[in-house]
Amino acid sequence: MSPKLYYLTVALTAPLFALAQQEETAAAVPFMYSTGRSYIVVAVIGILFAGIAAYLVHLDRKISRLENEK
């Protein structure tokens, strides 16, 4: 795996490890029911998506290069 892909994967999945700290799903229920500060969520999701979109474009260009070499 290329270094860039590895770091991207770590950066995007690191927040999930924070969620793993909640021991019981019963404790997670009030959290999952809360709202507010939704713009932060929009921004975060936007960043995640921008990263994935950039990766797709990068992949597409790389494959095009390989195809043109052949």
Next chain:
Amino acid sequence: MRGKTYKVLGLVLVAFSLTYGLLTDIPDLPLLEQSIRNLFYHVSMWFAMVAMMAGSFGASLMYLRSGSRATDLKAESLAEMGLVFSVLGLLTGMVWARFTWGAYWTNDPKLNGTAITMLIYLAYFVLRSSGQDSKKTARIAAVYNIFAFVMMIVFIGILPRMTDSLHPGNGGNPGFNSYDLDNRLRAVFYPAVLGWILTGTWIANLRYRIKRLSH
């Protein structure tokens, strides 16, 4: 980049659904509250899956007529992408279920039907890899794909509507297309579905090109 239009459009529509989906007004529904927004994400996954599998089904039909290796690879790539969408749809549905129905899984025809469908398509990939990568394997796989698609329609589209179900749209429940789904939601949902179908097609296309390069 070839096919730039549909690729950019797909990304733009998905990005739209990710932002507006979180910000748009929603109807005031009991129990669901903000989670009705999952309509744009969870349901889109399943719609996209059906589209991918339909494309794969079409490619399998074409392969049986033409015997073209490229068509066979397209069928495989689209089915792969369909399976990816189904996994995402299943996981998102389980989270949504836990915090609305109270459990990650219920003994529900729709849920069981989608799980069975996923197993059927997993068997398609096992079938493909069990042969010696020959034309014969490809023909058998194409025939299996056709049956798999038909069974998918039965298990997720027909059977759940005939029996009792918790899931919206089945067992006598109104689908999210009566009083629950108003035009504010539709305005984000339809672009989301189209966006995911286009993006899924793009990723399937990338996988297809990689397969062609390595043959």
